[in-house]
């Protein structure tokens with residue numbers, strides 16, 4: 001039995017949902033409320049020591065890290081493979097995941113200024129101090145402190161946007177031979193990029209996901225959205241209408 005602790009708008013959760021849907025694996029989804037900091041509760045920290053979303057539970061065994069989870073799923077359910085067979089291509093796929101993982105803070109700068117900032121800014125100093133104590137990583141403590149008390153500035157947003165646009169530049173280059181990020185087929189590298197491109201396209205830099213600026217990324221994005229798994233994974237708009 002598979003349980004996925006996730007949030008609908010969490011990028012890392014979106015990756016894992018996409019992977020599950022691509023592979024046709026049935027799962028029981030449990031939504032974690034990030035605004036209520038459910039992911040920092042003692043119970044949740046037992047299954048995810050980093051205090052982040054998502055966490056997969058397979059037959060009672062917890063697994064964290066979305067990239068690792070996707071590889072685990074592909075290893076355990078080898079039908080409809082999502083990894084290249086050749087070791088070099090596999091290594092390239094892992095480097096893509098690592099690179100995209102390293103960009104998460106730039107997405108946080110945009111994503112958290114909506115719902116989470118509204119919630120966090122209302123906490124009293126005592127409440128905030130209490131909540132920060134439960135966050136395992138110093139980096140994420142800082143992120144919560146920032147949204148609660150010192151929202152990211154326009155300059156910080158511009159710098160984050162530039163780093164995310166640089167991701168599109170790098171993708172444009174890699175997509176050249178086959179239309180996919182690695183080798184000749186859709187893989188977990190493409191899946192890793194999907195939640196980022198979704199946010200870039202809908203809010204962060206829509207003009208960049210276009211035929212004029214990044215034609216291969218624009219074609220890739222069309223192909224991604226046409227896959228039936230994309231709709232099933234429910235990667236909807238980040239902002240409510």
Ligand SMILES: N[C@@H](CCC(=O)N[C@@H](CS)C(=O)NCC(=O)O)C(=O)O
Pocket residue numbers: 009010011012013034039051052053054064065066067101104140
């Ligand atoms: N490298 C982790 C990152 C997970 C992550 O940052 N999740 C975000 C949601 S996309 C989260 O839990 N944010 C809440 C927090 O940091 O308090 C993974 O890929 O699983």
